[in-house]
Amino acid sequence: MPRLLTRLFLGLVLVVGLAGGRGLAQTSAPADNPAPAAQAAAGSNTADRVAQLEQEIADARSSGDNAWMLTSAALVLMMTGPGLALFYGGLVRKKNVLATMMQSFTMMVLVTVLWALFGYSLVFHGGGGFLGGLGYLFLKGVGAAPNPDYAATIPQQTFMVYQLMFAIITPGLITGAFAERMKFSAMLLFMTLWTIIVYDPMAHMVWGKGGLLNASLGGAVPTLDFAGGTVVHVTSGVSALVCALYLGKRLGYPKEPMPPHSVVLSFIGACLLWVGWFGFNAGSALAAGSLASSAFVATHFGAAAAALGWAAAEWLTRGKASVLGAISGAVAGLVAITPASGFVGPMPALVIGLIAGVFCYFMVAKVKGLFGYDDSLDVFGVHGAGGTIGALLTGVFASQAVNAIYKDSKGNALPVGLIDGNAHQLMNQLVGVVIAWALAIVGTLVILKIVDVVVGLRVPAEQEIQGLDLSQHGEEGYNLEV
Numbered sequence: 001m002p003r004l005l006t007r008l009f010l011g012l013v014l015v016v017g018l019a020g021g022r023g024l025a026q027t028s029a030p031a032d033n034p035a036p037a038a039q040a041a042a043g044s045n046t047a048d049r050v051a052q053l054e055q056e057i058a059d060a061r062s063s064g065d066n067a068w069m070l071t072s073a074a075l076v077l078m079m080t081g082p083g084l085a086l087f088y089g090g091l092v093r094k095k096n097v098l099a100t101m102m103q104s105f106t107m108m109v110l111v112t113v114l115w116a117l118f119g120y121s122l123v124f125h126g127g128g129g130f131l132g133g134l135g136y137l138f139l140k141g142v143g144a145a146p147n148p149d150y151a152a153t154i155p156q157q158t159f160m161v162y163q164l165m166f167a168i169i170t171p172g173l174i175t176g177a178f179a180e181r182m183k184f185s186a187m188l189l190f191m192t193l194w195t196i197i198v199y200d201p202m203a204h205m206v207w208g209k210g211g212l213l214n215a216s217l218g219g220a221v222p223t224l225d226f227a228g229g230t231v232v233h234v235t236s237g238v239s240a241l242v243c244a245l246y247l248g249k250r251l252g253y254p255k256e257p258m259p260p261h262s263v264v265l266s267f268i269g270a271c272l273l274w275v276g277w278f279g280f281n282a283g284s285a286l287a288a289g290s291l292a293s294s295a296f297v298a299t300h301f302g303a304a305a306a307a308l309g310w311a312a313a314e315w316l317t318r319g320k321a322s323v324l325g326a327i328s329g330a331v332a333g334l335v336a337i338t339p340a341s342g343f344v345g346p347m348p349a350l351v352i353g354l355i356a357g358v359f360c361y362f363m364v365a366k367v368k369g370l371f372g373y374d375d376s377l378d379v380f381g382v383h384g385a386g387g388t389i390g391a392l393l394t395g396v397f398a399s400q401a402v403n404a405i406y407k408d409s410k411g412n413a414l415p416v417g418l419i420d421g422n423a424h425q426l427m428n429q430l431v432g433v434v435i436a437w438a439l440a441i442v443g444t445l446v447i448l449k450i451v452d453v454v455v456g457l458r459v460p461a462e463q464e465i466q467g468l469d470l471s472q473h474g475e476e477g478y479n480l481e482v
Contacts, residue, residue, distance in 0.1 A: 088269070091179075125208075242444040
């Protein structure tokens with residue numbers, strides 16, 4: 001970096017010197033002897049130097065953006081393993097801790113292969129309003145050259161691997177709903193089909209060029225979703241609810257107590273999720289610029305406000321603010337701020353987080369009990385509900401001062417959200433949420449039916465009592481006899 005800066009400085013000095021020398025020569029030379037050959041040579045040399053300098057500046061920017069995006073990709077992968085694995089693993093009973101963690105790890109393996117073969121192409125290779133094409137099949141043509149439609153300053157390969165991390169964690173979130181009772185073989189088949197039938201179409205509609213809901217690349221219903229409120233959280237949360245209802249309750253639920261076996265593990269996992277979420281949201285700027293900074297701040301503020309909101313609601317209704325409640329609130333805030341993170345400032349982020357913390361608490365503490373479904377790790381209450389409220393509030397608070405995503409034919413910024421004067425955006429957000437709900441419900445039901453017929457969904461009662469660690473993997477998470 002010092003060598004690059006030195007070269008840039010010397011280049012500027014040379015350009016200024018040549019320009020000054022050329023001007024002096026033009027002033028002092030006799031009128032009848034302009035020395036055209038010398039002037040032409042100096043002008044050509046100056047142009048070459050300027051072009052070289054501009055290229056070096058562009059290369060430096062590209063290197064910085066690429067470094068940030070590779071770091072963000074690693075942060076998002078960390079959200080699944082170890083973040084989600086620890087968070088979910090601590091919430092189940094100890095006889096199921098390894099099986100639960102294995103489900104997160106399996107997503108890192110399975111979805112990577114699917115993405116490389118055809119998933120990336122189905123999401124990001126042109127196509128129609130609902131699904132992409134096959135031009136990137138087997139990652140053909142995905143290399144060092146940028147794709148200017150999505151990220152003009154980083155290699156398309158970097159963009160591809162960054163988006164892969166979103167595809168990994170999304171089905172991983174669903175596993176919390178059927179924790180402690182689904183066969184490992186059924187989980188593998190279910191997640192394979194879900195990624196193809198639900199995730200890929202939804203991701204294309206919101207983020208792919210020409211997608212129905214894409215706000216910046218020709219979508220018919222421009223829906224604001226900066227980092228995955230509908231794509232990741234609504235689809236996974238609603239699918240989780242469908243899974244919980246279809247599989248039925250765990251044996252003994254709710255009569256037998258089923259507390260988390262280690263809130264300590266969940267606490268560590270939640271903190272890792274919080275840190276990884278900066279790559280999730282700020283990385284979605286796809287460059288190391290001011291928009292990434294804004295999304296970073298909004299993410300942090302939203303999580304903090306939601307943790308306070310959940311803890312306060314729990315304290316008022318139950319007399320104590322639990323550790324599990326505080327970390328669940330933080331995750332709810334991170335979920336809700338995800339679609340808005342690149343469109344709102346710090347104060348709206350606090351408001352969105354506070355609303356999400358209180359709203360998700362009541363979804364988990366009251367609504368779940370009222371309807372009696374066994375969403376084991378509250379995936380719907382946090383991700384489904386939090387993603388929905390976050391997507392709608394994005395339409396309220398999105399501001400052109402943060403992200404001027406809409407412009408007129410002359411390039412002038414247009415209002416973005418309701419507070420900006422674009423009331424119609426709230427309707428677009430509602431359409432996006434409804435489509436995500438509908439796709440998740442219908443797609444998940446069809447997949448569950450198929451998997452149930454092919455391999456069966458639920459482990460036998462004796463295996464559920466024994467625990468999935470032993471019955472599915474032949475191992476135990478804790479050897480307490482040693």
